[in-house]
Amino acid sequence: MSFEPNLVGFLCNWCSYTGADLAGTARVKYPPNLKVIRVMCSGRVDPNFILDALARGADGVLVCGCHPGDCHYVEGNYKCQRRLPITRMLVGEMGIDPRRVRLEWVSASEGVRFGEVVSEFTEEIRSLGPLALQEWAFDPAAADAQLAHQGGEHA
Amino acid sequence: MPKVNITVDGRPIEVEEGSYVLQAAEALGIDIPTLCFFKYVKPYAACRICVVEARDKRGRTRMVTACNYPASEGIEILTRTPRVMAARRLNLEMLMSRCASMPVLTALAGKLGIDQPRWGTGTDTCILCGLCVRVCDEIVGAQALGFASRGIDRFVTTPFEVDSDACILCGACAALCPTGHIRMEEAGGRDVVHSEITLGPNAAIAVPFRQAVPNAPRIDPDFCVHFRTGGCKVCAAVCPKECISHDDVERFEDLEVGTVVLATGYQDFDPTPMKQYGYGRLPNVITSMEFERMNNAAGSTGGKILMENGKEPGAIAILHCIGSRDQNAHPYCSRVCCMYALKFAHLVKEKTSAEVYQLYIDLRAFGKGYEEFFHRILEEGVNVIRGKGAEIVRGGKEYPEGTLLVRCEDTLAAKFREIPVDMVVLCTALEANHDAKDVARRFGISVGADGWFIERHPKLGPVSTTTDGVFLAGVCQSPKDIPDAVAQGSGAAAQAMSLMIRGEVEMDGAYAVIDDEVCSGCRLCNDLCPYSAIGFDETKKTSSVNPALCKACGTCAAGCPSGAIRALHFADEQIYAEIEGILS
Numbered sequence A: 001m002s003f004e005p006n007l008v009g010f011l012c013n014w015c016s017y018t019g020a021d022l023a024g025t026a027r028v029k030y031p032p033n034l035k036v037i038r039v040m041c042s043g044r045v046d047p048n049f050i051l052d053a054l055a056r057g058a059d060g061v062l063v064c065g066c067h068p069g070d071c072h073y074v075e076g077n078y079k080c081q082r083r084l085p086i087t088r089m090l091v092g093e094m095g096i097d098p099r100r101v102r103l104e105w106v107s108a109s110e111g112v113r114f115g116e117v118v119s120e121f122t123e124e125i126r127s128l129g130p131l132a133l134q135e136w137a138f139d140p141a142a143a144d145a146q147l148a149h150q151g152g153e154h155a
Numbered sequence B: 001m002p003k004v005n006i007t008v009d010g011r012p013i014e015v016e017e018g019s020y021v022l023q024a025a026e027a028l029g030i031d032i033p034t035l036c037f038f039k040y041v042k043p044y045a046a047c048r049i050c051v052v053e054a055r056d057k058r059g060r061t062r063m064v065t066a067c068n069y070p071a072s073e074g075i076e077i078l079t080r081t082p083r084v085m086a087a088r089r090l091n092l093e094m095l096m097s098r099c100a101s102m103p104v105l106t107a108l109a110g111k112l113g114i115d116q117p118r119w120g121t122g123t124d125t126c127i128l129c130g131l132c133v134r135v136c137d138e139i140v141g142a143q144a145l146g147f148a149s150r151g152i153d154r155f156v157t158t159p160f161e162v163d164s165d166a167c168i169l170c171g172a173c174a175a176l177c178p179t180g181h182i183r184m185e186e187a188g189g190r191d192v193v194h195s196e197i198t199l200g201p202n203a204a205i206a207v208p209f210r211q212a213v214p215n216a217p218r219i220d221p222d223f224c225v226h227f228r229t230g231g232c233k234v235c236a237a238v239c240p241k242e243c244i245s246h247d248d249v250e251r252f253e254d255l256e257v258g259t260v261v262l263a264t265g266y267q268d269f270d271p272t273p274m275k276q277y278g279y280g281r282l283p284n285v286i287t288s289m290e291f292e293r294m295n296n297a298a299g300s301t302g303g304k305i306l307m308e309n310g311k312e313p314g315a316i317a318i319l320h321c322i323g324s325r326d327q328n329a330h331p332y333c334s335r336v337c338c339m340y341a342l343k344f345a346h347l348v349k350e351k352t353s354a355e356v357y358q359l360y361i362d363l364r365a366f367g368k369g370y371e372e373f374f375h376r377i378l379e380e381g382v383n384v385i386r387g388k389g390a391e392i393v394r395g396g397k398e399y400p401e402g403t404l405l406v407r408c409e410d411t412l413a414a415k416f417r418e419i420p421v422d423m424v425v426l427c428t429a430l431e432a433n434h435d436a437k438d439v440a441r442r443f444g445i446s447v448g449a450d451g452w453f454i455e456r457h458p459k460l461g462p463v464s465t466t467t468d469g470v471f472l473a474g475v476c477q478s479p480k481d482i483p484d485a486v487a488q489g490s491g492a493a494a495q496a497m498s499l500m501i502r503g504e505v506e507m508d509g510a511y512a513v514i515d516d517e518v519c520s521g522c523r524l525c526n527d528l529c530p531y532s533a534i535g536f537d538e539t540k541k542t543s544s545v546n547p548a549l550c551k552a553c554g555t556c557a558a559g560c561p562s563g564a565i566r567a568l569h570f571a572d573e574q575i576y577a578e579i580e581g582i583l584s
């Protein structure tokens, strides 16, 4: 059986969640791998949420917010836009391919685009394979030894 | 001014000393004919039609011109004595020896009983009343007209008898000229030009159109003489309520409101880029909005359906779906065009004897009574052709001058057609206003891919939006006709009312709370909040959230390095539990 990625999505309430809703009412087809968590704004996405999802077995995390300038809370998506690259660096440091964490802008009218984003992300993670986090990932000493040995997932 | 008592035809009246006798007569409702008098310029006494007899206190009578004879204590004015009538006849006969055929003069001649003017009938058209010269000088301030020569050679002209730059084409002279000697079309060469069809007459001061809200005249500084010469202001002199101000300027006002209904409508699709239809290039190819204005009784043609040459067309083609249902323009159906196109056909049939061709992709007569209306226009003999108008070209030599050929594929008859017509109406799409995105952003709502505002829910929330207190009405939400727009507007108003009547707003339970036991006082959150809802307590050295200002975005909770902020309903542990639930 082929690998089915387990994906977590954080969608802002006003644009992306509504866009995902539209994808549903418009009967847009996309893979069922993404499990959605609604937050009020992409600015609510604490990097810890992303790390927690990865630690609990997610193969990838997708954050979606309103397009720049359209955030319902004026600038929450800008905050997110600055936090996400740092989060990606951080997961990279941990030996996780940063492509497993992605930020996309999806407006309330972009139901079709939401479907495309999910399809594409699912395919990308499928090609990256399962995120094989080892017990060592949570034990600094073991992690150092393992990294020295493996050179990290994406080395 | 001291008052004086005079009588006119035996009727006493008190008037200001020095005011003109003509005004006293007017106040008493006594008619004195005039030709060279206009209330707002100085009297000139050129025509001498207004002669009356004035008898002073000593009983001496004189023939005077009423328009410039000042009232003084005790004078008696007689306006209808045989002597007065004879003098008026004489004066008119002398004017007629110069220009006899002018309607104002012949009408007056009829009234005064002149059959055959004694000194013959001249063919000139100017009676030298000087109204034009005086209005241009005294009111307009352009001084573009004057008298030249003397005696019987006298005539009105521009300086040095050449076309004058001093003339600002205001038309005041032509409007006042009693004989029609001065005409504007000579200067402007104006005709019915479709591109000039505007939402009202090109007047300097006018109600822009009959249904305008507010229904009050406004001054158009591009046409108003005052803004070009600093003169005129006749409107201000005429207005009895002193409403007119030439100093008023546009100003911005801030209104404090609790609810907002957005009803910003649509703009018309511009068919110019669709070269195949020749809009702006071919004569008599007009848009539906231009046709609509032409049919308006207050429009530029007074409601008549006319071509650019001022003649009635013999055949009209009405092309549906220009810019709608078109992958190269707007993919959506504009919804109102089919029905107004049928209305247009009905109007043409009612007002002219023209043939009408409707070229449609599909006829969408979905509303109450609409299908019935379609059958009615079929009975009126309108030609309906299922096929989208593909192209408009000029007819060749075999057709009368100005013929347009409309090409289309008649998909019911399965043949190509070329229909010769005189006029084409393009039923252009309704499209979202160019600034719809800015407006949406301002009110914190969203626009769809086509630019229409997005309602909260397509079925369950069709008039509200994702921002509390902001409602939608009309085409700004999606194309719709007037009944639908009114229905949605009523719904929006009712929802807004129900919010306002309550007088208080129910807050969402979702807002952020800071645990001051945990807060380290780093103040990072203070700057993160886009609504400045977080304050800092200098004594406790901790931050706290004002729940009335907090909009619950959660940005602060995500940013707090101490984990001191709880975004209620979206608290960390709730989200962690969700993650856990999803991934277990």
Ligand SMILES: Cc1cc2nc3c(=O)[nH]c(=O)nc-3n(C[C@H](O)[C@H](O)[C@H](O)COP(=O)(O)OP(=O)(O)OC[C@H]3O[C@@H](n4cnc5c(N)ncnc54)[C@H](O)[C@@H]3O)c2cc1C
Pocket (backbone or CB within 6 Å): B263, B264, B265, B266, B288, B289, B292, B336, B339, B340, B343, B430, B433, B439, B473, B474, B475, B476, B480, B481, B482, B483, B485
């Ligand atoms: C040629 C033509 C013929 C039609 N004939 C018919 C017909 O016979 N019967 C029928 O039922 N329907 C007809 N319609 C449709 C009809 O015009 C619309 O249904 C109707 O105008 C919709 O009303 P509305 O209030 O939503 O928008 P609009 O009529 O467009 O009104 C919107 C108003 O908002 C103003 N506005 C825009 N932006 C702002 C802003 N930012 N701030 C403040 N004000 C703003 C605009 O100036 C405008 O006055 C026709 C349409 C066309 C194009």
Ligand code: SF4
Pocket (backbone or CB within 6 Å): B132, B135, B136, B140, B142, B143, B144, B145, B166, B167, B168, B169, B170, B171, B172, B173, B174
């Ligand atoms: S058109 Fe106007 S400016 Fe020109 S001559 Fe007449 S009143 Fe004067």
Ligand code: SF4
Pocket (backbone or CB within 6 Å): B204, B205, B219, B223, B224, B225, B226, B227, B231, B232, B233, B234, B235, B236
């Ligand atoms: S001031 Fe008044 S009357 Fe004079 S041109 Fe302007 S609008 Fe007309």
Ligand code: FES
Pocket (backbone or CB within 6 Å): A012, A013, A014, A015, A016, A040, A041, A042, A043, A064, A065, A066, A070, A071, A072, A073, A074, A075, A076, A077
């Ligand atoms: S509300 Fe969508 S990103 Fe802020």
Ligand code: FES
Pocket (backbone or CB within 6 Å): B033, B034, B035, B036, B037, B044, B045, B046, B047, B048, B049, B050, B065, B066, B067, B068
């Ligand atoms: S009106 Fe008085 S002289 Fe012409």
